[in-house]
Every structure is written in C-alpha cells, then in structure tokens.
Amino acid sequence: xxxxxxxxxxxxxxxxxxxxxxxxxxxxxxxxxxxxxxxxxxxxxxxxxxxxxxxxxxxxxxxxxxxxxxxxxxxxxxxxxxxxxxxxxxxxxxxxxxxxxxxxxxxxxxxxxxxxxxxxxxxxxxxxxxxxxxxxxxxxxxxxxxxxxxxxxxxxxxxxxxxxxxxxxxxxxxxxxxxxxxxxxxxxxxxxxxxxxxxxxxxxxxxxxxxxxxxxxxxxxxxxxxxxxxxxxxxxxxxxxxxxxxxxxxxxxxxxxxxxxxxxxxxxxxxxxxxxxxxxxxxxxxxxxxxxxxxxxxxxxxxxxxxxxxxxxxxxxxxxxxxxxxxxxxxxxxxxxxxxxxxxxxxxxxxxxxxxxxxxxxxxxxxx
Amino acid sequence: xxxxxxxxxxxxxxxxxxxxxxxxxxxxxxxxxxxxxxxxxxxxxxxxxxxxxxxxxxxxxxxxxxxxxxxxxxxxxxxxxxxxxxxxxxxxxxxxxxxxxxxxxxxxxxxxxxxxxxxxxxxxxxxxxxxxxxxxxxxxxxxxxxxxxxxxxxxxxxxxxxxxxxxxxxxxxxxxxxxxxxxxxxxxxxxxxxxxxxxxxxxxxxxxxxxxxxxxxxxxxxxxxxxxxxxxxxxxxxxxxxxxxxxxxxxxxxxxxxxxxxxxxxxxxxxxxxxxxxxxxxxxxxxxxxxxxxxxxxxxxxxxx
Numbered sequence: 312x313x314x315x316x317x318x319x320x321x322x323x324x325x326x327x328x329x330x331x332x333x334x335x336x337x338x339x340x341x342x343x344x345x346x347x348x349x350x351x352x353x354x355x356x357x358x359x360x361x362x363x364x365x366x367x368x369x370x371x372x373x374x375x376x377x378x379x380x381x382x383x384x385x386x387x388x389x390x391x392x393x394x395x396x397x398x399x400x401x402x403x404x405x406x407x408x409x410x411x412x413x414x415x416x417x418x419x420x421x422x423x424x425x426x427x428x429x430x431x432x433x434x435x436x437x438x439x440x441x442x443x444x445x446x447x448x449x450x451x452x453x454x455x456x457x458x459x460x461x462x463x464x465x466x467x468x469x470x471x472x473x474x475x476x477x478x479x480x481x482x483x484x485x486x487x488x489x490x491x492x493x494x495x496x497x498x499x500x501x502x503x504x505x506x507x508x509x510x511x512x513x514x515x516x517x518x519x520x521x522x523x524x525x526x527x528x529x530x531x532x533x534x535x536x537x538x539x540x541x542x543x544x545x546x547x548x549x550x551x552x553x554x555x556x557x558x559x560x561x562x563x564x565x566x567x568x569x570x571x572x573x574x575x576x577x578x579x580x581x582x583x584x585x586x587x588x589x590x591x592x593x594x595x596x597x598x599x600x601x602x603x604x605x606x607x608x609x610x611x612x613x614x615x616x617x618x619x620x621x622x623x624x625x626x627x628x629x630x631x632x633x634x635x636x637x638x639x640x641x642x643x644x645x646x647x648x649x650x651x652x653x654x655x656x657x658x659x660x661x662x663x664x665x666x667x668x669x670x671x672x673x674x675x676x677x678x679x
Numbered sequence: 680x681x682x683x684x685x686x687x688x689x690x691x692x693x694x695x696x697x698x699x700x701x702x703x704x705x706x707x708x709x710x711x712x713x714x715x716x717x718x719x720x721x722x723x724x725x726x727x728x729x730x731x732x733x734x735x736x737x738x739x740x741x742x743x744x745x746x747x748x749x750x751x752x753x754x755x756x757x758x759x760x761x762x763x764x765x766x767x768x769x770x771x772x773x774x775x776x777x778x779x780x781x782x783x784x785x786x787x788x789x790x791x792x793x794x795x796x797x798x799x800x801x802x803x804x805x806x807x808x809x810x811x812x813x814x815x816x817x818x819x820x821x822x823x824x825x826x827x828x829x830x831x832x833x834x835x836x837x838x839x840x841x842x843x844x845x846x847x848x849x850x851x852x853x854x855x856x857x858x859x860x861x862x863x864x865x866x867x868x869x870x871x872x873x874x875x876x877x878x879x880x881x882x883x884x885x886x887x888x889x890x891x892x893x894x895x896x897x898x899x900x901x902x903x904x905x906x907x908x909x910x911x912x913x914x915x916x917x918x919x920x921x922x923x924x925x926x927x928x929x930x931x932x933x934x935x936x937x938x939x940x941x942x943x944x945x946x947x948x949x950x951x952x953x954x955x956x957x958x959x960x961x962x963x964x965x966x967x968x969x970x971x972x973x974x975x976x977x978x979x980x981x982x983x984x
Contacts, residue, residue: 522787
C-alpha cells in the first residue's frame with residue numbers, strides 16, 4: 312500500500328503547489344457562501360416608503376408606525392398629493408407609497424368598509440410583490456390586533472406560520488445549495504481535470520507501465536479530492552451555522568453520511584468524464600455543461616422545481632444535486648431522521664453505483 | 680527450459696489507427712543484454728511499436744513477448760519488469776528532482792537507496808538540483824532525470840522512445856555513454872531514435888519506415904552492405920550543387936551529409952570526371968573524395984530504391 316500512499320501524497324503536492332487549484336478549492340466556497348449569505352438575497356430590507364395620509368388620526372399614525380418599525384420599510388416622509396408621490400417614484404426616491412383615505416379611524420370603529428391603497432414600483436416585479444406582501448401582512452396584523460382589542464363579535468383570524476423557516480431567511484435556502492454546487496465542483500470537476508491532466512501531459516503512460524494496478528492509480532488520485540470535499544462541506548456548514556445562524560436540527564451523523572454519499576457520487580461522475588476524454592479543456596467543459604449548470608439551475612437550488620415546465624421537472628430527477636438538496640433541507644431544517652430521507656438516499660446510492668459501474672466499464676488499462 | 684526466453688520477441692505486428700496504418704507486419708527477436716536501436720524518421724511507427732511492447736497499446740494482429748511474457752495476456756508481469764521512458768518528457772513538472780525519483784521508486788515498490796549504484800553516475804549530475812522543480816531543468820537534465828526514474832527499480836529491459844530528441848549534441852553523447860554502462864550491467868535496451876549517427880552506437884539496429892522494417896542487422900554490416908561507389912562532394916553553393924549532381928547521368932543517389940554531399944554512382948567513376956562536369960556548371964571550390972559508406976547511405980538507398 313506504499314504505492315497507493317505515494318500517489319495520494321503526490322496528488323496533494325499537485326494541489327498545494329498550484330495556486331489556481333487552491334483558489335478554486337478554498338476561495339470559491341468562501342466567496343460563494345458569503346456572497347449568497349450577504350449580497351444575493353431575496354429578502355428586502357429598508358425599502359423607502361412615502362405616505363399620503365388624508366386622515367391624520369391615531370389609527371393612521373399607528374399604522375404607519377407599524378410599517379416603519381419593521382426592518383422592511385424606511386419612512387421617507389409624508390407626501391401631500393398623488394402627483395407628488397408619482398414624482399417621487401419617477402425620481403426613484405421611493406419603492407412604495409401608502410394612501411390612507413380620510414376618516415380612517417371613524418370608519419374603522421364603525422365597521423364600515425375602508426380601502427387603503429398601496430402603490431409599488433414594479434420595475435422590478437419581484438421586489439414590488441414582496442413589498443406589497445410585507446405591507447399587507449403588517450396592516451392585516453395591526454387590524455386584527457385592533458379588532459381583537461375591541462372584542463368584536465365576528466372575526467376570522469388567519470394565522471400564518473411558516474414552518475421550518477419562520478423568518479423566511481434565504482440563507483436557509485442557499486447553504487444547502489452552495490454546499491451542493493461546491494461539492495460537485497471539487498469532486499467531479501477537479502477530479503476529472505486532475506485525471507485528464509495525467510493523460511494530457513503523458514505521465515499516465517509512465518504510471519500505467521508500473522506495477523500499480525490501474526484502478527489504484529485512480530483511487531489514489533481521487534482520495535485527496537474526497538478529503539478536500541469533506542473539508543469543504545465542513546467549512547460551508549460551519550460558516551452557515553456560525554455566521555448565518557443556519558440550524559442543523561437533525562443528526563450530524565446522518566448529515567455527514569449523506570454528504571459522503573454525495574461526494575462519492577460526484578467523484579464517480581468525475582472519473583466517468585475522465586474516461587471519456589484525454590484533454591483537460593474538454594473535461595472542464597463537460598463538467599461545467601453537464602454537471603454544474605444542471606446542478607445550479609435544475610436542482611431546485613435557485614428555481615423551485617414545482618414551477619418548472621413538466622419536461623424540466625422530469626429532467627431534474629436525474630440530477631443527483633436535486634436529491635442531495637432535498638436530503639440536506641430535510642435534515643438541517645426539518646430535523647427528520649433517516650426514515651424520512653431513505654428514498655432520496657436510495658436514489659443517490661443508485662446513481663453512485665450506476666456511475667461507478669459505468670466508469671469501471673469505460674476504464675482503460677491501456678492508452679487506447 | 681534450458682535458457683532464459685529472449686528479452687524481446689515479436690512476430691508480424693500490425694497496427695492501424697482508423698485509416699492510418701502505423702505498423703505493417705514487423706517481426707524481430709532481441710537477445711538478453713543487447714542494445715538495440717530502432718532507427719527511422721518521424722511517423723515511421725517507432726512510438727506505436729514501443730507502446731505495443733510496453734503493453735500500452737494492443738496490436739491488431741501478431742504476437743509479442745517481453746521477457747517471455749505475452750504483451751496481451753500477461754501485461755501485469757511486463758509492467759513490473761520493464762523500465763519505460765516515453766518520447767515526451769513525462770515526469771511531474773511541479774515536483775522536484777528528488778520527489779520525482781522518490782515517487783517512481785516507491786511506485787515500483789523499491790527505494791532510491793536500494794538501487795542507487797545503478798543510477799549513481801547519472802544522479803550525481805542531478806544532485807546539485809535535487810530541490811529544483813523538474814519543469815525548470817534544462818533539456819539534457821530532464822532526460823537524465825527521466826532515465827533515472829525509469830531505472831530506479833532496476834528493470835531487466837529498458838524501453839527508451841527517442842530519448843535524445845531535442846537534446847544538445849554534448850548531452851546526447853553523454854546519454855549514449857550512460858546507455859553503454861547500463862548495458863554492461865546486463866540491462867537489455869530497446870531505444871528508438873531519428874538520428875542516423877546514433878545507429879553505430881547500437882549492437883544491432885532495425886531501420887523502420889512506413890511501418891515496415893527495411894533492414895535489421897549490425898550497424899557495421901548494414902554500412903558494409905552498401906555496394907555503390909561513394910564520394911563526398913563539396914562546393915561553395917551547396918543547394919545548387921545537390922540539384923546539379925542529381926542531374927548528372929552516372930549518379931545513383933545523392934543527399935546532403937553534414938557539410939558535404941554523399942554521392943554514389945552506378946559504376947566506378949573518375950573523380951575528375953565529376954569535377955569537370957561541376958566546373959562546367961559554374962561551381963567553385965569543388966572537392967570530390969572517395970569515402971566509406973555509413974549506415975545512413977544504406978538507409979537512404981533502402982528508403983528510395
């Protein structure tokens with residue numbers, strides 16, 4: 312086994328001596344998780360808001376206070392008229408405006424229908440929708456609270472609870488996603504490149520004409536990437552937990568075991584790619600096109616699978632990342648045990664076995 | 680079994696890559712301890728033959744045994760016993776000299792110390808650079824390191840694919856001296872080269888072109904088998920000289936040979952006859968001297984006739 316050990320050691324030399332490889336291995340996960348955690352987020356904070364208050368009574372003032380007390384809105388000031396608000400919108404000074412009709416307090420306590428109008432800048436429709444939803448929720452809340460206090464005879468309360476992620480934090484979404492993408496990158500792309508590099512530089516020739524059996528050459532070269540995958544997974548989870556307060560409700564052991572399974576699946580994919588080409592360039596392109604893009608787009612990491620057209624939904628089933636993300640979310644957020652993720656685990660395991668068998672079948676003990 | 684099987688035997692080896700035929704039925708037997716040269720131009724099929732013998736490629740047809748092991752069925756045994764140095768520099772450029780050597784020694788289940796006596800001569804020249812990355816070595820040094828790595832497990836047979844291509848003349852000469860010393864240690868060496876002048880340094884050579892062996896013999900015998908009268912011709916304008924000499928009716932073949940021209944004629948001629956012809960063509964500083972044939976003359980003849 313000295314032979315295997317020296318191949319592993321040699322691969323570590325390659326990795327540690329190439330600054331670009333190091334950057335991809337350790338810089339990328341760090342940047343991605345921080346970027347997704349801090350910058351790229353679908354929460355909206357501090358949207359500027361103007362108010363046209365025709366009532367000017369306690370109720371209207373309290374309502375505005377409620378809105379601006381949240382992190383979501385910043386009170387930009389009162390506006391006199393509709394025209395003034397439109398002007399502010401055009402200048403880009405506000406994202407949302409609130410119109411309060413006259414006599415809000417009177418109508419409110421007399422149970423008469425009143426209408427509050429929300430106006431949002433929909434040049435970015437997602438932001439507009441989110442803002443309107445936030446505002447509506449806050450106003451409804453306030454209204455219910457007031458009515459409750461009044462002890463009104465008839466009232467229907469809708470109580471919304473967002474399970475598993477009550478604050479709808481986007482970091483809960485991104486930590487599993489980034490982890491999946493990075494593991495795919497490290498395990499599949501980096502291994503396929505490392506293996507094809509030996510072929511491209513001609514060193515595979517020398518390795519083959521040696522007593523070390525070809526499967527061990529592969530295993531020796533792949534083990535470092537397995538270790539690095541584990542290091543990366545640990546790094547990402549640690550960052551998620553410590554910096555972003557990502558919970559891990561379920562078993563750490565199960566989380567670790569599932570991560571190992573996914574890394575192995577990705578490694579098998581990387582080996583499979585390397586059996587198909589002799590050029591680093593092609594290996595990289597194949598990894599990017601065939602693995603990274605589907606992993607990012609079709610895995611449910613960024614775009615929900617449920618809202619995809621049917622053919623894409625079906626296609627997403629063959630993407631290992633989809634199942635791993637489901638498993639991760641279940642373990643980390645819902646805190647469920649193996650009995651709830653065994654199906655996804657089985658699918659991943661099936662994929663792992665399939666890719667491994669295919670790699671073995673495609674593997675050449677000679678050059679051609 | 681009375682004796683060892685021969686170091687290398689192959690019979691009627693064919694190999695093609697799609698429409699391109701690389702080898703068309705080559706056969707040979709090489710004895711233990713022989714220094715055998717495979718001489719031929721680029722694209723003759725040298726590397727393909729090397730790769731078949733080192734179990735890296737399968738022949739389409741024909742059989743081959745290395746140290747008595749079949750290259751198709753017993754490739755594992757062969758890979759344990761041979762040393763192989765591919766044509767391209769195939770060491771790890773980002774590993775140092777010492778690390779490369781240690782890696783290959785360990786890969787073959789041995790240590791540098793165990794076989795140090797075999798590589799000492801070569802490694803001593805590399806010693807000052809032992810911490811240097813292999814990629815930063817000069818061409819000659821790289822070849823020496825590659826040879827060390829191919830030798831470190833004391834193989835019984837050494838396959839060297841164009842080890843001196845792209846290496847300066849002094850290093851080339853040194854390299855052949857090293858090969859001679861290895862041969863003295865009992866190692867069989869199968870070396871390919873496009874340089875005709877290296878042929879004379881081998882025990883036997885095979886001339887290969889377009890996947891065929893044109894001749895297999897001792898270098899001296901090959902040169903001696905050249906039967907035409909041969910002259911070394913010189914004049915100031917070498918390019919025009921070649922053209923004019925080829926136009927001359929008695930010429931059998933003519934090709935540049937270093938600074939000179941090697942001209943052979945169909946029958947014995949009087950050198951003055953040629954001098955007269957060339958003077959008539961307006962050449963200056965003409966010298967024509969009879970000379971002994973070399974293996975290159977024989978090769979050119981085999982290639983063109």
